Amino acid sequence: MSTPGNGQGNGLPAAVEVTYREAVNLALLDAMDEDPSVLLIGEDVGSDGGVFKTNMGLLERFGAGRVLNTPIAENAFTSAALGMALMGLRPIVEFMFADFLPTAADAIVNQLAKYRYMSGGQFAVPVTVRAVSGGTGRFGTQHSATGESWFMGQPGLKIAVAGTPAAAYELVRAAILDDNPVIVHEHKGMYGRKGPIVRGRVGRVGAAEVLRPGTDVTIVASLLMVGRALAAADELATNGVSAEVIDLRWVRPLDLPAIRTSVAKTGRLLVVEEQVHPGGWGASVISALARDGIALRAAPDAVSLRDDLLVPYSPPLEDAVIPTNDRIVGAALTLMRKIRA
Amino acid sequence: MVDDPRLIWLRRMVEIRRFEEKVQELFMTGLVQGTTHLCQGQEAIAVGAVAAMGPDDVFTNTYRGHGQALARGMAPETAFAELMGRRSGSSHGVGGSMHLVDAAQGNLGSNAIVAAGLPIAVGAAMAFRLRGEPRVALTFFGDGATNIGTFHEALNLASVWQAPVVFIVENNLYGEYSPVRATTPIDDLARRADAYAMPGLVVDGQDVVAVNGIVADAVERARNGDGPTLIEAKTYRYRGHSRSDPGKYRPAGELDSWKARDPIDMLAAQLITEGLLDDPARTALEQSVQAEIDAAADRAADAPYAELEETVAYVYAG
Numbered sequence: 001m002s003t004p005g006n007g008q009g010n011g012l013p014a015a016v017e018v019t020y021r022e023a024v025n026l027a028l029l030d031a032m033d034e035d036p037s038v039l040l041i042g043e044d045v046g047s048d049g050g051v052f053k054t055n056m057g058l059l060e061r062f063g064a065g066r067v068l069n070t071p072i073a074e075n076a077f078t079s080a081a082l083g084m085a086l087m088g089l090r091p092i093v094e095f096m097f098a099d100f101l102p103t104a105a106d107a108i109v110n111q112l113a114k115y116r117y118m119s120g121g122q123f124a125v126p127v128t129v130r131a132v133s134g135g136t137g138r139f140g141t142q143h144s145a146t147g148e149s150w151f152m153g154q155p156g157l158k159i160a161v162a163g164t165p166a167a168a169y170e171l172v173r174a175a176i177l178d179d180n181p182v183i184v185h186e187h188k189g190m191y192g193r194k195g196p197i198v199r200g201r202v203g204r205v206g207a208a209e210v211l212r213p214g215t216d217v218t219i220v221a222s223l224l225m226v227g228r229a230l231a232a233a234d235e236l237a238t239n240g241v242s243a244e245v246i247d248l249r250w251v252r253p254l255d256l257p258a259i260r261t262s263v264a265k266t267g268r269l270l271v272v273e274e275q276v277h278p279g280g281w282g283a284s285v286i287s288a289l290a291r292d293g294i295a296l297r298a299a300p301d302a303v304s305l306r307d308d309l310l311v312p313y314s315p316p317l318e319d320a321v322i323p324t325n326d327r328i329v330g331a332a333l334t335l336m337r338k339i340r341a
Numbered sequence: 342m343v344d345d346p347r348l349i350w351l352r353r354m355v356e357i358r359r360f361e362e363k364v365q366e367l368f369m370t371g372l373v374q375g376t377t378h379l380c381q382g383q384e385a386i387a388v389g390a391v392a393a394m395g396p397d398d399v400f401t402n403t404y405r406g407h408g409q410a411l412a413r414g415m416a417p418e419t420a421f422a423e424l425m426g427r428r429s430g431s432s433h434g435v436g437g438s439m440h441l442v443d444a445a446q447g448n449l450g451s452n453a454i455v456a457a458g459l460p461i462a463v464g465a466a467m468a469f470r471l472r473g474e475p476r477v478a479l480t481f482f483g484d485g486a487t488n489i490g491t492f493h494e495a496l497n498l499a500s501v502w503q504a505p506v507v508f509i510v511e512n513n514l515y516g517e518y519s520p521v522r523a524t525t526p527i528d529d530l531a532r533r534a535d536a537y538a539m540p541g542l543v544v545d546g547q548d549v550v551a552v553n554g555i556v557a558d559a560v561e562r563a564r565n566g567d568g569p570t571l572i573e574a575k576t577y578r579y580r581g582h583s584r585s586d587p588g589k590y591r592p593a594g595e596l597d598s599w600k601a602r603d604p605i606d607m608l609a610a611q612l613i614t615e616g617l618l619d620d621p622a623r624t625a626l627e628q629s630v631q632a633e634i635d636a637a638a639d640r641a642a643d644a645p646y647a648e649l650e651e652t653v654a655y656v657y658a659g
Binding site for chain 2: 039065070071075076077079080081082084087088089091106110111116117118119120121122124125126155156158179180
């Protein structure tokens with residue numbers, strides 16, 4: 001796509017340590033500074049920095065013409081963003097909770113994703129959808145989904161998942177620069193996490209990132225699971241297991257080449273996702289490797305929401321359903337014991 | 342005489358009527374497949390409203406949308422080619438009957454999802470407002486659309502944003518196979534504007550001059566920054582909902598009573614009364630349009646199909 005490289009050696013500023021929330025905020029700020037056609041719309045996006053405070057200072061800096069509060073009407077304001085995009089603007093649509101995406105399923109599936117195709121390529125649809133995703137917040141069943149795979153079967157869309165502050169910055173920037181509809185999932189359990197970002201660096205669309213090299217098992221994770229996979233890798237190392245951790249970064253398009261390269265080295269694959277396994281990106285990754293027909297050292301495995309369950313409110317129950325460091329470590333060690341004859 | 346816009350409108354309405362009749366014929370021969378939703382009887386709304394648009398204004402509409410596309414200037418051959426799935430169609434055959442689009446003409450496209458075009462028009466209009474451009478978006482939809490949430494979300498959004506948009510509901514008395522009163526508790530759909538603090542106006546959808554006047558006023562209001570308007574045009578579709586619907590649910594005599602107020606006949610009679618047209622001239626006009634439509638359909642039928650690989654570039658830009 002039309003996104004520039006990773007910024008290394010391009011005279012970009014040095015890395016700064018910020019929270020995931022600040023990374024999102026800076027990505028919005030930098031994108032809006034760079035291009036006056038970029039604007040932010042959604043419920044209370046301009047009210048005191050937005051519900052999750054990702055938009056602090058934007059209304060003051062850019063004014064009410066570029067930070068637009070909307071009624072609680074996701075379907076209409078998402079399709080309105082499409083209309084704005086057809087007329088040359090680059091709207092960013094904020095979904096206060098990813099669980100609300102299905103209320104705009106028509107706007108996302110039938111309009112954003114299909115509009116260019118049905119026009120025979122007459123239009124580009126540069127719309128960014130920011131979805132505040134995921135559990136651990138005790139928000140209950142209708143405010144805790146990641147929703148990261150709900151739309152992965154829909155051509156015309158791109159879907160990003162931010163697992164670190166750097167990814168949050170780089171993926172939001174990449175989505176806004178892309179001429180296609182991109183859904184970016186931000187994990188609300190991570191807004192306070194700190195990490196380094198490089199202002200001005202734009203993520204490459206469709207590129208996963210190896211966050212920790214290893215030789216025995218490949219762990220692919222998204223969103224909050226990235227941090228847990230890294231923690232699990234630390235523990236696995238004390239058990240003499242070298243895990244390679246890949247931050248998925250893009251659900252659509254999937255970076256299958258990066259995963260294949262890693263698995264060719266390790267011979268073992270574990271996918272870790274904060275969603276049920278059926279119909280998700282983890283299943284698609286395993287399916288792709290199965291179709292490759294490459295002999296692995298052990299059958300691939302998945303750590304996902306327990307037992308095809310939904311996310312409950314009760315704190316200990318919510319903690320039990322979402323994959324933990326221990327479950328990741330356990331699954332990886334089991335993979336290590338399985339030796340293909 | 343030549344400068345009277347009504348003569349142009351008459352020709353456009355005849356063009357739409359003959360186009361739709363030709364589509365029925367092409368279905369019988371298999372050149373058009375799938376489904377199609379025809380607008381015979383409703384031509385005055387498309388022609389009158391589109392004539393009220395400025396060159397930089399835009400519209401969205403529905404799967405019953407051939408009329409607006411032609412009224413805005415899409416060549417019949419291009420539209421036929423799209424319905425026949427040919428590369429020379431407006432969307433190179435990818436879209437079909439329900440998706441006639443011409444970005445260069447401000448035709449942002451017809452939508453196969455009921456009421457989905459409304460918020461798209463609101464967004465386009467809002468882009469104009471935010472940039473301070475004196476442009477307006479129109480959106481056409483049917484009576485059935487006024488019962489889906491998207492309609493209400495879009496009117497509310499347009500009103501709180503004061504978007505320069507004109508909502509035009511073509512009340513043809515039936516939402517698919519159901520009469521309006523079986524699905525809707527009011528007769529005048531324009532009343533729904535009250536809930537969104539915008540003018541709600543009713544117009545005779547068979548009278549192209551009346552439609553043009555009321556839409557022109559609403560466009561002017563929007564252009565002047567005075568916000569959106571809902572216009573209800575009362576009309577009737579001569580055919581069933583879609584290709585597979587013979588319209589048997591309609592009471593005896595209803596169709597004939599509406600044909601007695603045919604929009605083309607009404608305008609022709611007016612022009613004849615005023616001495617701007619006579620019977621031989623009308624006959625000549627009808628024959629000339631028929632010949633053009635027949636030739637356009639023939640040329641479209643001779644055009645090649647696109648290769649599937651060409652459509653890959655339509656999925657993603659860049």
